[in-house]
Amino acid sequence: MKRSNLSTVLYLALSLGATAQPQRDSLLAISRNSQNSEAARLQATADLILRNWIAPHQDSALALARRMRAKKGNERLAYYGSLVDGNIWSKRHIGDSVQVYLDLAAELIPDTTIASDRAWLYALEANAANDRGDWIAAMEHAKAGLGLAREVRDTGMEVQFLLQVSSAQRQLGETMEAMDALTSALAICEATGDSVALVHVYAGLSGNLGTVGDQEAADGYSKKNLELSARLGRHDLLATAYLNMSHPAANEDLDLGIAYADSGIVHSLAIGDVSTAQVGYGMKSRIQLFAGRYEAALEALDQAIAISPDDASENRAAFLGVSRASVLRKMGRGREALALSRALYDRYKNSKDVNVRMWVASSLSSSEQTMGNHREALEHYKSFVQLQDSMQAEENKRSVIRKEYQYEYDKQALADSLQHASELAVQAEEVRRQKVVRNGFMGGFALVALFAGIFLTQRNRIGREKKRSEELLLNILPEEVAEELKEKGEAEAVHIDQVTVLFTDFKGFTAMSEKLGPKDLVKDLHECFSAFDRIVEKHGIEKIKTIGDAYMAAGGLPMPNSTHASDVVQAALEMRDFIAEGKARKIAAGLPYFEIRIGVHTGPVVAGIVGVKKFQYDIWGDTVNTASRMESSGEVGQVNISETTYMLVKDEPGLTFTPRGKVQAKGKGEMEMYFVSTG
Incomplete structure (x- = not known):
């Protein structure tokens, strides 16, 4: 029975094909050879999972981790079992469980362990910090692991840490440094032929370019990500690739965007990745909402909620709940929205996650306002503002230790490539404003007053630069279309x-x-x-x-x-x-x-x-x-x-x-x- 379970875990590795990465071939050979001890096979399989070189069903991976931790007298194997557990729970975004196995791994790791073993602990710590939004800690852990990976000359591990470093840097606004890390990772992947890691590098490049406003280039890398994922044929890679393409596809064809989201959901569920499937349902709901299909948007959210595990994170459960309340309000079902918002507030008002408390307060404020309960709406809006202020204070503390980033250099570098410095300024401002709007969506669409203030500020600035804006419009649209847009406020297809x-x-x-x-x-x-x-x-x-x-x-x-x-x-x-x-x-x-x-x-x-x-x-x-x-x-x-x-x-x-x-x-x-x- 044990041998059969291990074969199930290894099934997806068999379809990976040849690679220029000899380390993966060696690990696969060890894990498949029944003449090797079970401990050796388990160890090799764990290494393959941590390196993302195989993608077993998540439940199978958790069962494997339990077997590893049950091996008496083999501390190193138990350590790797804890790492696999933490890795899977991190993918499920269950922060408390991640921390449990992170602490267990830290206790198990021997003082004399080799550098590569210690590096995996840094990888898990970086993931945990990333999940809780502590980007500085995530970058510190990733850089520590990167140093160990380079010390032992493990290029596969080096790419993983470069991806973690770039992700944290992007969140901290250090987009040029993030691009440097991604470029280094790209060079390693192309030199070693590690196509699996290359998929993740393409995703990172797409995210970073999208952050700086170069959406065309970002969409191009998303397309490369999907094409390479399709050639590799792995459910986990295809799931994220389809979801990454869902938004750009929806910009051209809403139904195509929904089809991509559906494909991402199917591939996620094939490996038991409920968390990613819920992201897919959320994206599908937003596209349906944009199309004015409120019933379909609500149905997608209900499907996401229906597959939530009993141990779903507060963050994910609250987000889905406030999103559902928002759709109900748009459908004119204010009483249902209010009942749901009150239930969410009662359940999560004491959550340790400040974001969760913000979302439920914001959602309840909006629902009370919809029903004409202005006093109650104001009370909960004040709670939301206080929570937001506390988060800003914490962010200010963190910003003291951030490395100063030269934004002008980044802007100039992009201007050199596009030759439209003024357009970039508008794009950068738009990206920032869209980020605020996106956060408002996650908070339940309750930041109307705040957005209004931002909008008025921007309108005044745009008024002073009206001539420049009109010139920019002619630079991105045909003259006839631009004139129709200015006259009617829209241009028909x-x-x-x-x-x-x-x-x-x-x-x-x-x-x-x-x-x-x-x-x-x-x-x-x-x-x-x-x-x-x-x-x-x-x-x-x-x-x-x-x-x-x-x-x-x-x-x-x-x-x-x-x-x-x-x-x-x-x-x-x-x-x-x-x-x-x-x-x-x-x-x-x-x-x-x-x-x-x-x-x-x-x-x-x-x-x-x-x-x-x-x-x-x-x-x-x-x-x-x-x-x-x-x-x-x-x-x-x-x-x-x-x-x-x-x-x-x-x-x-x-x-x-x-x-x-x-x-x-x-x-x-x-x-x-x-x-x-x-x-």
Whole structure:
């Protein structure tokens, strides 16, 4: 029976595939070999779990930990069992249980233990500090573990600690330092071939770039995260990858965002990860709420509540409860919301978690206000403010020991890459304001008065900079769309029958990132994209967006015209020539260089504005997907066009075409394609 249970734990390791990380192969070999002692196999399996190299069902992992702690006379094995316990409870966000096993592990660890054993204790302590929001302690523990990992030259462990360091630094506002840590982790993963760790690095890069307001780049890394997770086929990686993609997908298509959330939930539950599944239900509820589907939003929250374990953390239970009360208020079910808010307040008013006490006080204040109980609403709002003040006082104490961060350097570095310093200032302010709004959501939507004050302050500033704001609007939206937005306060999405869409992508961009430092890489990318901007402007086509190292533009919008196909093909050829000239110069200088693929397709699209706060002009439809497939099905140094585009430009003077016949395109089957060139 014991051997069978261990096999169950190891099941997911069998589908990981080959890796350049010999340490994982060695641990897997030890854990699978029935000739080894059970203690040796248990030890190896625990190491695999702690390193995230296998992802067993959480209940199986807890059973494994119990067996390890039950081994009499083997203190080291019991120590690792406590670490596995703490690791799983940390994933479930049950802080009290994490602390129990952390304390037990600290008591068990021998004074003579090796550095790598001590390092895992730091990892667990960093997780515990992270869960309680003590970012300084989390960073200190992670850096201590990082030193030990480097001492024993354990690259897999080093990446884990770099990820913990970057997470804490990001929470402390030290985004440039966080990016340095992530860049170091990325270099290690690509050198060792540790694709599992690379998934987590992509997630970290996405989070950090989102924090500084570069949402396009953040979404690009989320996409890479999902693609790599899908290749690895692990439930835990796919769960977080789908949830990370849910929000960006919802910006384009609400139902697609919900589908991603559903996928994340399914993969979470497959390994017993109820906590992550609840996050998925919460995201699904917020998207449904945004769409005005209140019943569906409430149903998603009820599903999250229904799967809560008996030992669910106060933080998670309170959050779900106040979220449910908020939806009930929006549905006009004020009496139910008030009853729920009062029950939550009575249950959690003495919680040790200040956030929980804030949420329930805020929720009750809002519910009392909804029912016209103004005196009671004010009383609980005062309680909320007092709790908020106490948290701010604690934060001020912590800030005394924080390392001062040079924000201007960060802004300038980003300005160099985007060439829009004023836009970045607005983006940074928006990120800060959205963070406040997000915290308000978690608190039960009761910070209306506080938000109003912030809004008025920002409105006055914006009033003084109205001209700059209008210029910025024209910089991010087509003129016709910007005018409609200013006149009506909104811009309707429109269907355009024929638009020609262009996609570019650089070959070997990841390899380039290994050879160039982050600053040089961004500088080269900025040079290319700036040239592309000038080219599309010259040909009267519209830049849509950049996605990581990809560039997207379209002709024939926002105002339809008859020259869109020719305009886009000519622009594509100029882009190709610009990159070819740059490649020749770089080769002559002995420097790394970019190579490019370009794809073009023509068809109908829907065009309009994405979002309600950060406006972005975007296009949707199968035409966009097909243009992307033209790029990925092309070859380096070539402009690959579809048959539809070919029929529109085949008689253009100065163009020559090379038929490729039917070429397999991912998700599209076989399609006729042509290379186009000049001469």
